Amino acid sequence: MLRFSYVNAACIAISWHDSGSPGPSLEHFFIVFIPRFLWPNKPEITRIGVEFSIKAMNNPNTSTAPGIFADVYWAMGWTGVALLMPLAGLIFAATSRYTLWALDAGKWQFFPVVLTAMRMGTRVDGYYVVDIVGPLIFLV
Secondary structure, eight states, rough: OOOOHHHHHHHHHHHHHHOOOSSSGGGGGTTGOOHHHOOOOOOOGGGGHHHHHHHHHTTTTOOOOOOOOHHHHHHHHHHHHHHHOOOOOOEEEHHHHHHHHHHHTTTGGHHHHHHHHHHHOTTTTOHHIIIHHHHHHHHH
């Protein structure tokens, strides 16, 4: 049942921020827009999950996430939640409308975009940059 509940990881991230240790996950916000062929040594944005596991459980053999809401709070507090979660809502609204258009019009060549948007909407258990901002590159 722990696999279905991210409250424990979210509580850890929230308490870290509240105790003065904000998270680094949003540091790669703009990095995702730079193609790897232009920056071969570009940082691995998904590494944040392993870093979270090391800090939370001293376990480098797994990758854990607090969820996108707690991730944003961990990085920026309530300011981040107020700024970035409405942005996520706008992204989800736009991808939902696009998905409905593509399916209603029978534009099956855009089905990979539909699947990517669907994955973004169901990944509330991940990280904001990894699961919301990163996939935008593929959608565009």
